Amino acid sequence: MKNEYKVAIIGGGIVGCSIAYHLAKFGENDVVVFEKDYLSSGSTGRCAGGIRQQWSSPHNVLLAMRSVSLFEKLSQETGVDIEYKQGGYLVLSYDDQEAAQFEKNVQMQRELGLDVEILTPKDVKQRYPYIDVSGVKMATFCQKDGHANPHLANFAYARAAQKLGVHIMTHTKVMAVEVLPNGFELFTNRGKIGAKILINAAGPHSREIGNMVGVDLPTESYRHQIMVTEAVKNFFNPMAISFSGNFYMRQTKHGQFIMGQGDPEEKPGINNNVTYRFEREMAEKMCAIFPFLSKLRIVRHWSGHYNMSPDAQPIIGESTSVPSFYYAIGFSGHGFMLAPAVGEALAQMIIYGRTLHVDITELNLDRFEKGVVREKNVV
Amino acid sequence: MVKTDFLIIGGGPAGLSAAIETSKRGLKTLIVDEGVELGGQLVKQTHKFFGHEGFYASVRGFEIAKRLISQLNENVTIMNQTTVTGIYEDIITAYDRENDLIVEIEPKYILISVGASERFIPFENNHLPGIYGAGAVQTLMNQFKVLPGKRVLMVGSGNIGLIVSYQLLQAGAQVKAIVEITEKVGGYQVHAAKVKRLGVPILLRHTIVKAIGDEKVEGAVIAQVDEKFNVIPGTERELAVDVICIAVGLVPSIELAQMAGVKIEYIPELGGFVPFRDREMRTNIKNIFVAGDLAGIEEATTAMIEGKIVGVAVARDLTGIDLQEDLEKMQKELVEFRSGPFSDKVRKGLERFFPQSAHSYSKDAQQDLGPTGKLRPIIECFENIPCNPCQTSCPSGAITVPGNINSLPLIDYSKCTGCGICAMKCPGLAIFMVQENHQPGRDLIVLPYEFLPLPEKGQKVIALDREGREVGQAEIVKVVKSSNKTHLVHLSVPAGLAQVVRSFRIPQKSDSIVCRCEEITVEEIERAIDEGYTDYEELRRYLRIGMGPCGGRTCRVITLSILARKTKKSIQEIGCGTFRPPSMPVKFDSIVKGEIDNEK
CATH class of the missing domain: 3.30.9.10 (D-Amino Acid Oxidase, subunit A, domain 2)
Structure with missing residues (x-):
C-alpha cells in the first residue's frame, strides 16, 4: 500500500473490482481498492448470479446488453472460468x-x-x-440471458486488475474521508491515504460513504x-x-x-x-x-x-457538489449483472471524460430532482 | 545340418519382408532370430508409423510385426531364440538357446539383417544400475511390462529418445528432462511436440556429466556445453532421477557381414562402418545381401522396402523368373521415401556406393487456419517427412500431400466435414480439431490422446499449451474411443484458447482430502492461498470448501489451520467464518409437511 493513489475505490465487490480492472485496462493503474472485509464479502458474494437483459426501461436494457457482451468475454479475458452460462x-x-x-x-x-x-x-x-x-x-x-458464479466473477476482475498493477487492500476499512481542495484524504485502519479521485462502490454501505464525503446519496x-x-x-x-x-x-x-x-x-x-x-x-x-x-x-x-435507490435503478456518475467523487451504487439487487458495463462506463468517464459504449447520463443523481419512474422488473 | 534356399539372419522388418517375397515364390526360407518372438524392434514399438498405407503407415509397430508374420507361408521355417554365431568358409553355425545346441546351416543365399546396436557414451558412474539404453527400456516396458523406474532423465533427442520418452510417460513414469548436446532436436518435430506439450523440457546444448548414487542411480548431474561440446563450468545441476536412459544413436552390427568377407566401409552418414551393397542390396559377395539398419541407420519403412528388394532379387536369382518390374517398383519406393530432408544424410552416404536420385517435394505449408467457428482440423506438420495418412484417410478428399510423400499436407477447408479421422490417423499426433465459440465464451478443442485411463465426460482438467504450460481450466465434453488407440478427447476451454491449448493434464488428487463433500485437497487449498485467497470465506467461495451438505463440519478447522500456517496468522485472528442454517440438510417436503402439521 502506498500513501498516495490517483484513484481510490471503496468496495471490493464486483462493481469496485470491475471499475478497478477497467481503469487499469484503459491505462490508469494507479488505483487502490479498499475492502473492509474480504473480496465478495458484501452483496456480490451473497447474490444468485443471474444476468438478465429483460428490463422495463430502455437504458437498463442497453446497459444489460453491454454487460452480457462483456460477460461473454470475461473468462477468456481474465483466465478465470466464471461458470458463465x-x-x-x-x-x-x-x-x-x-x-x-x-x-x-x-x-x-x-x-x-x-x-x-x-x-x-x-x-x-x-x-x-x-x-x-x-x-x-x-x-x-x-x-x-443467463447466469454465472458471482464469487468467481468477482475474483476474476480482482485478479485481472491486480495483474495490471491495481492494489487491492482487503480488511481495510475507510472510517472517514476529508475532502481536500484537490483530492481526498482517507482515514483507514491501516493509516491515511491520499487520492485524487474517490469512487464509492460500497454497495449496502454506499450512503455511509456518501455521508463521509458530505454528499447525500438516497439509498437504503x-x-x-x-x-x-x-x-x-x-x-x-x-x-x-x-x-x-x-x-x-x-x-x-x-x-x-x-x-x-x-x-x-x-x-x-x-x-x-x-x-x-x-x-x-x-x-x-x-x-x-x-x-x-x-x-x-x-x-x-x-x-x-x-x-x-428511489426508482430501483442504479445511481452512477460524478457528484456535482464534490468534484472527483464518483459513485456506482443503488443497484437495487442488480449490481452483479450490470457490473461489467458499469465498470467499463465509469472508467471511461474518468479517463476519457465520456462513456464510449453506453450512455449512463440518465443514471446520475440529479435525475431525482425531476421525479421518480420506478423500474418494475425487480424481485 | 539344415539346408535351405535362403537364410535370413534377423527377423525384423527387413528380414520378414524378404521372407514374404521368397516364400510366396516357393523358396525354402529359414529365419534365424535371437528374440522370443519375431519382429525385431517392431515388437516394442507402440507408436504409429509414418509413411504411406502400402507400408503400414498409422499402424503401430507391434501390429506391423503381426501383419508381416501373418504373410509368411509354409515355405518358411523359423528358429527363435537362436543366434548365428559364425559365417565360416564351410558352414554357418547358430546357437539354439532353448535346446542348448549348435545348428549347422547350409543356405544358397543369405540375407544379413541383424540391425544395429545402441551407442553408449562415457560419463562418471555410468556403470550404475538404473542406466539403460533406450532399446532396453522399450524391451522391458513395452515387451515385458516392467517399468524400469519412476523418474527418468533421457539423454538424446533423436526419434528414439523422443519416442521412448513419450512411451515412458504413457507407462506412468515422469520424464524430468531430455538433454540434447547439439543446438537442435535430432528427431522429428512432431515427436518432440508430443513430449513438450506434456511438459517435458528438452534442454538443448546440455549433456549428462555424471550419475549420482552408490548402489544404483539416485540422480544425475547435467550441464550446458559450449560449441565444442565441452561442459561449461558452473552450469551443472542435479536432477533427482532413478533411471538414466541413453538414446544417442545406433551403430550397424557388422560383425557377421565382416567375418563373411563383405567389404566394409566407413560412412558416418550411414552410422559408421557399414557393408558395401548395390542397388539390389547385394554385397560384393554374390549370394550375401544386407538390409535394414545394418545397411545404414534409417527407419523401419525403408528397412521393409530394402527387405522386399532382397527377397525379389533372391527369388529372381534362384527361380530364373523375370522380376525386374517388381524390383524397380520397390527401388522407386525407396527413392520416393528418401527424397525428404531427413534422408539427405543417407543419400549422401549411399552416393559412395552408387548414384542417388531424389524427387522434389513441396515446402509450401498451409497458410490459413480455416474458417473461424467451424469444427475443423489444424494440421501442425511443418517438417518434410515421408508421411501421408492424413491425405489417404480423409473421406472427403480435403487433405492433399501434393507430389512427393515428403511434401507438407495442405487442407481445403471448403471440402472438410470436420469428421476428425485425420486426427485419429496422424502418426505424429499433429492434427488437432478446433471450433471457436462452440458455446458462448468457450472454444472446443479435440486432441488425439493415447493415455490411460481415459478422462471422463464432465471431468475438469488443466489445459496445457504446446510447451506444456498451464493456460487455464478445461472440461472434457466428449471422448471418442478409437480402435487404433488414438482416442479423440473433446475439451471445452475458455474462448480464445483454440489455437493455444494442445494438451491437458488431469489434476493429481493427493490423498489428503480436507473437504470430503467437495473433495478438496490440502494441495488445492495451499495453491489457492498462494494465488491470494487468504481469507477463509474467500477460500470457501473460490474452492467451494465447506459448501457441501455437511456445512464445513470437518473441513473448517483443517482449512483454518492450513491458512494459519501459510499466512502466519493466528486462527483467532482469521476467525471461524460464518455458520448458516440449516445445520443439517433439510428436505423441502419436510418443511411443507411441518407447516401443514403446525397449522392443525
Whole structure:
C-alpha cells in the first residue's frame, strides 16, 4: 500500500473490482481498492448470479446488453472460468396487468435488438415439462440471458486488475474521508491515504460513504434472503423468475439450486440474520411450481442486501457538489449483472471524460430532482 | 545340418519382408532370430508409423510385426531364440538357446539383417544400475511390462529418445528432462511436440556429466556445453532421477557381414562402418545381401522396402523368373521415401556406393487456419517427412500431400466435414480439431490422446499449451474411443484458447482430502492461498470448501489451520467464518409437511 493513489475505490465487490480492472485496462493503474472485509464479502458474494437483459426501461436494457457482451468475454479475458452460462431467463407472469406490460416491454426490448420470445403457458410446459404452469398467464424468454458464479466473477476482475498493477487492500476499512481542495484524504485502519479521485462502490454501505464525503446519496439497504440445495445432475438451464410470483431460481454449474424471493415487510438496515419464515414460504411456493424440488434438501440459507435507490435503478456518475467523487451504487439487487458495463462506463468517464459504449447520463443523481419512474422488473 | 534356399539372419522388418517375397515364390526360407518372438524392434514399438498405407503407415509397430508374420507361408521355417554365431568358409553355425545346441546351416543365399546396436557414451558412474539404453527400456516396458523406474532423465533427442520418452510417460513414469548436446532436436518435430506439450523440457546444448548414487542411480548431474561440446563450468545441476536412459544413436552390427568377407566401409552418414551393397542390396559377395539398419541407420519403412528388394532379387536369382518390374517398383519406393530432408544424410552416404536420385517435394505449408467457428482440423506438420495418412484417410478428399510423400499436407477447408479421422490417423499426433465459440465464451478443442485411463465426460482438467504450460481450466465434453488407440478427447476451454491449448493434464488428487463433500485437497487449498485467497470465506467461495451438505463440519478447522500456517496468522485472528442454517440438510417436503402439521 502506498500513501498516495490517483484513484481510490471503496468496495471490493464486483462493481469496485470491475471499475478497478477497467481503469487499469484503459491505462490508469494507479488505483487502490479498499475492502473492509474480504473480496465478495458484501452483496456480490451473497447474490444468485443471474444476468438478465429483460428490463422495463430502455437504458437498463442497453446497459444489460453491454454487460452480457462483456460477460461473454470475461473468462477468456481474465483466465478465470466464471461458470458463465447463457441458459436464458424464463420470466413467468401470474398477473394479467403485468402480462400486458410484458408485451410492451418485449416490443421495446426487440426494438433495441434483444431477441426475446413470448411464450404461452402451454409453450412453457412443452419446453420445461417439469414446471407446473398453474396460474401462469404468459412468459417471456431471452436465450442470451443467463447466469454465472458471482464469487468467481468477482475474483476474476480482482485478479485481472491486480495483474495490471491495481492494489487491492482487503480488511481495510475507510472510517472517514476529508475532502481536500484537490483530492481526498482517507482515514483507514491501516493509516491515511491520499487520492485524487474517490469512487464509492460500497454497495449496502454506499450512503455511509456518501455521508463521509458530505454528499447525500438516497439509498437504503434491505435484507434479501436466499438459499441453496444440495447438488444434483444438471438439467435446469434457464434462470426462472417471476416479479408477480415473487421468486427466482437457477441451477448452478455445480448442480445446486439457488433461489430466493423478496419480502415486502423488510425494514431498511443491515441485517445478516435469516428467518425460518423465508424457508417455509419458499418451500411451499417453490414445491408447487417446481415439484421436483420436494425431495431435494436445503443445505444453506443466508442473506445479503439490496442497496435500493428511489426508482430501483442504479445511481452512477460524478457528484456535482464534490468534484472527483464518483459513485456506482443503488443497484437495487442488480449490481452483479450490470457490473461489467458499469465498470467499463465509469472508467471511461474518468479517463476519457465520456462513456464510449453506453450512455449512463440518465443514471446520475440529479435525475431525482425531476421525479421518480420506478423500474418494475425487480424481485 | 539344415539346408535351405535362403537364410535370413534377423527377423525384423527387413528380414520378414524378404521372407514374404521368397516364400510366396516357393523358396525354402529359414529365419534365424535371437528374440522370443519375431519382429525385431517392431515388437516394442507402440507408436504409429509414418509413411504411406502400402507400408503400414498409422499402424503401430507391434501390429506391423503381426501383419508381416501373418504373410509368411509354409515355405518358411523359423528358429527363435537362436543366434548365428559364425559365417565360416564351410558352414554357418547358430546357437539354439532353448535346446542348448549348435545348428549347422547350409543356405544358397543369405540375407544379413541383424540391425544395429545402441551407442553408449562415457560419463562418471555410468556403470550404475538404473542406466539403460533406450532399446532396453522399450524391451522391458513395452515387451515385458516392467517399468524400469519412476523418474527418468533421457539423454538424446533423436526419434528414439523422443519416442521412448513419450512411451515412458504413457507407462506412468515422469520424464524430468531430455538433454540434447547439439543446438537442435535430432528427431522429428512432431515427436518432440508430443513430449513438450506434456511438459517435458528438452534442454538443448546440455549433456549428462555424471550419475549420482552408490548402489544404483539416485540422480544425475547435467550441464550446458559450449560449441565444442565441452561442459561449461558452473552450469551443472542435479536432477533427482532413478533411471538414466541413453538414446544417442545406433551403430550397424557388422560383425557377421565382416567375418563373411563383405567389404566394409566407413560412412558416418550411414552410422559408421557399414557393408558395401548395390542397388539390389547385394554385397560384393554374390549370394550375401544386407538390409535394414545394418545397411545404414534409417527407419523401419525403408528397412521393409530394402527387405522386399532382397527377397525379389533372391527369388529372381534362384527361380530364373523375370522380376525386374517388381524390383524397380520397390527401388522407386525407396527413392520416393528418401527424397525428404531427413534422408539427405543417407543419400549422401549411399552416393559412395552408387548414384542417388531424389524427387522434389513441396515446402509450401498451409497458410490459413480455416474458417473461424467451424469444427475443423489444424494440421501442425511443418517438417518434410515421408508421411501421408492424413491425405489417404480423409473421406472427403480435403487433405492433399501434393507430389512427393515428403511434401507438407495442405487442407481445403471448403471440402472438410470436420469428421476428425485425420486426427485419429496422424502418426505424429499433429492434427488437432478446433471450433471457436462452440458455446458462448468457450472454444472446443479435440486432441488425439493415447493415455490411460481415459478422462471422463464432465471431468475438469488443466489445459496445457504446446510447451506444456498451464493456460487455464478445461472440461472434457466428449471422448471418442478409437480402435487404433488414438482416442479423440473433446475439451471445452475458455474462448480464445483454440489455437493455444494442445494438451491437458488431469489434476493429481493427493490423498489428503480436507473437504470430503467437495473433495478438496490440502494441495488445492495451499495453491489457492498462494494465488491470494487468504481469507477463509474467500477460500470457501473460490474452492467451494465447506459448501457441501455437511456445512464445513470437518473441513473448517483443517482449512483454518492450513491458512494459519501459510499466512502466519493466528486462527483467532482469521476467525471461524460464518455458520448458516440449516445445520443439517433439510428436505423441502419436510418443511411443507411441518407447516401443514403446525397449522392443525
